[in-house]
Amino acid sequence: MKRILVAIAIIAALLVVGGCTASKPTASPTQTKAATPTATPHAIPTSIPSPTVATATATRPLPTETPTESVTTSGKVVDVELSARVILLKTDKGVVLPLALVEGADIFGPNGNEIPLRNVSIGNTVTAKGRRGSNGMLVSEVHVLPPKTKLSDWRIVVGKGDGSVWLVSTKSGPVKQLLPPPADKSFSGYLWSVSPDKKIMAYVRYVDWREDDASASLEIMDLKTLQKKVILPHLLKPGVSWKTLPDDADRAAMVENTPVWNHAGTAFAFISAHEGKANLYLYDLKSGEVRLLASPPYNAAWPKWSPDDRWIIFSDIQAFGVGAGPTGGALWSVSADGKTKARRLSPNEKLFEYVFAWISKRHVLTAFVSIAGNASPTVVNIASGERITPIETGELLRSSYVLSAGAPGKPSASFWTVNSTSSSFWRLPKPIIIENALEFHGKYLPYRGHDGKCYVYRVAERKSVESPEVWCEGDISPTGEYVVKNTGNLLVKKPDDHLEISSTKSGTKVNAYLSDVPTTKWAPDGSVLLAVRYRGHMKKDLFGIDPKSGEVSLIMRDLDYMPGKFPVSFLHRVP
Numbered sequence: 120m121k122r123i124l125v126a127i128a129i130i131a132a133l134l135v136v137g138g139c140t141a142s143k144p145t146a147s148p149t150q151t152k153a154a155t156p157t158a159t160p161h162a163i164p165t166s167i168p169s170p171t172v173a174t175a176t177a178t179r180p181l182p183t184e185t186p187t188e189s190v191t192t193s194g195k196v197v198d199v200e201l202s203a204r205v206i207l208l209k210t211d212k213g214v215v216l217p218l219a220l221v222e223g224a225d226i227f228g229p230n231g232n233e234i235p236l237r238n239v240s241i242g243n244t245v246t247a248k249g250r251r252g253s254n255g256m257l258v259s260e261v262h263v264l265p266p267k268t269k270l271s272d273w274r275i276v277v278g279k280g281d282g283s284v285w286l287v288s289t290k291s292g293p294v295k296q297l298l299p300p301p302a303d304k305s306f307s308g309y310l311w312s313v314s315p316d317k318k319i320m321a322y323v324r325y326v327d328w329r330e331d332d333a334s335a336s337l338e339i340m341d342l343k344t345l346q347k348k349v350i351l352p353h354l355l356k357p358g359v360s361w362k363t364l365p366d367d368a369d370r371a372a373m374v375e376n377t378p379v380w381n382h383a384g385t386a387f388a389f390i391s392a393h394e395g396k397a398n399l400y401l402y403d404l405k406s407g408e409v410r411l412l413a414s415p416p417y418n419a420a421w422p423k424w425s426p427d428d429r430w431i432i433f434s435d436i437q438a439f440g441v442g443a444g445p446t447g448g449a450l451w452s453v454s455a456d457g458k459t460k461a462r463r464l465s466p467n468e469k470l471f472e473y474v475f476a477w478i479s480k481r482h483v484l485t486a487f488v489s490i491a492g493n494a495s496p497t498v499v500n501i502a503s504g505e506r507i508t509p510i511e512t513g514e515l516l517r518s519s520y521v522l523s524a525g526a527p528g529k530p531s532a533s534f535w536t537v538n539s540t541s542s543s544f545w546r547l548p549k550p551i552i553i554e555n556a557l558e559f560h561g562k563y564l565p566y567r568g569h570d571g572k573c574y575v576y577r578v579a580e581r582k583s584v585e586s587p588e589v590w591c592e593g594d595i596s597p598t599g600e601y602v603v604k605n606t607g608n609l610l611v612k613k614p615d616d617h618l619e620i621s622s623t624k625s626g627t628k629v630n631a632y633l634s635d636v637p638t639t640k641w642a643p644d645g646s647v648l649l650a651v652r653y654r655g656h657m658k659k660d661l662f663g664i665d666p667k668s669g670e671v672s673l674i675m676r677d678l679d680y681m682p683g684k685f686p687v688s689f690l691h692r693v694p
Contacts, residue, residue, distance in 0.1 A: 193246035271646035278679035321378035371397035413461035596645035629669035
């Protein structure tokens with residue numbers, strides 16, 4: 120009886136831990152702590168419960184039950200859940216196995232011996248035998264086989280829910296902690312980005328945002344040697360309280376300040392307020408120099424590099440705001456070498472103008488944000504400031520954020536198809552009629568024409584091709600070999616929710632049994648599909664999926680994830 124009570128206490132404690140976190144009060148920036156920064160989601164650290172359970176050496180009887188029929192089942196574990204009464208295993212066959220009734224037993228393994236819960240993890244194959252009674256199936260025999268993953272082994276950099284940053288293997292999970300968790304995850308953390316050549320990680324380390332002792336620094340790390348270097352020890356003016364800085368300058372330098380690499384990987388742009396206001400700076404990797412590029416009237420934010428790395432476009436934010444978005448937000452441009460002074464591109468500094476995409480080395484397609492939605496799509500020359508309104512503009516497809524626009528003055532000569540989320544574009548020899556376009560996938564733009572048929576615009580061939588329906592049913596892998604379709608959603612949960620992966624060549628389909636998946640991301644070579652899975656409130660896990668077999672493997676628990684962003688950077692594939 121004592122053992123049973125201890126087990127109940129352990130499981131009850133696990134249910135309570137992580138249920139709440141203390142939050143600091145919000146008030147005006149000039150007095151106390153402001154709202155939690157939106158730049159870093161606040162997940163509650165949670166993992167599969169792993170209580171220490173003593174393994175019995177003698178066979179123990181099952182709780183008294185009136186058997187009605189025998190049950191034998193097997194399958195791959197796709198979910199583990201701890202409830203108030205039972206520990207459940209859900210298999211890929213849709214079978215939910217209650218491994219233990221808390222009142223009557225611990226977890227039983229072969230020969231009636233207890234097994235620790237840590238021996239059961241997602242991706243394993245479980246076989247169970249038991250009998251069905253009034254309380255469901257009581258498992259009398261459980262065999263758990265370790266997973267033999269077929270996943271390709273990629274090294275990735277991943278942010279965890281506790282604020283730490285890790286080097287992770289898609290095949291075996293966490294490899295090494297790169298940055299430790301901050302003491303206070305709510306108001307401290309990292310904003311990091313990996314160079315295009317995958318050798319260097321640049322990051323802003325911020326501590327106690329909106330506290331009296333708030334501080335931030337800019338650092339880099341060699342991802343091979345793991346050596347660190349401090350570039351700027353202070354991103355706020357030393358000896359000056361954040362309260363005396365211009366409004367939201369501390370936010371621009373601390374929680375909105377992810378370093379942005381140029382395409383060559385030789386430099387990155389960032390924001391710093393170490394000179395008293397939030398300005399735009401550049402760090403040159405070769406020379407080690409930090410150079411001031413621009414000091415706009417308010418707060419520099421969110422820099423973007425031109426395709427040839429010669430220009431940087433950025434926003435000037437009066438106040439970042441919450442919910443309704445920022446106040447102000449004019450676009451500015453400056454040459455990366457600093458020889459051409461920064462200039463405002465937006466005609467009105469009070470309206471928020473943003474970049475849909477670069478459409479040439481010197482031109483961007485922009486739009487204003489208004490109450491009615493995106494307005495006044497405009498082509499802007501970032502060098503001269505010239506603004507041109509396209510004479511033919513397609514509908515903004517809100518489902519996929521694709522905008523089609525004819526070339527100014529010569530609508531028959533070329534046609535732009537622009538994706539706002541990837542900043543990618545194509546210059547087409549002639550217009551294509553798009554009824555509904557899907558997401559851009561590097562080499563392909565799948566869309567449905569007005570005739571209802573599925574087409575794919577192939578960038579390399581510069582032409583649209585009528586294609587099988589599967590191309591228009593989901594997210595295409597970078598090689599165009601697979602398409603993944605999510606059969607479930609976060610609002611309406613069904614027992615058979617899963618990811619369906621289809622081959623574009625053969626049409627064959629495999630199912631990956633993983634529900635509550637808001638987003639997926641392909642490896643650069645399409646060999647691994649990463650998936651974020653919600654596991655209860657504010658709990659997110661990272662899984663890897665083999666597109667050939669549909670095999671699901673848990674990579675890491677407790678992911679630092681914000682909707683719309685995928686906190687994973689692929690480094691290289693391990694031979």
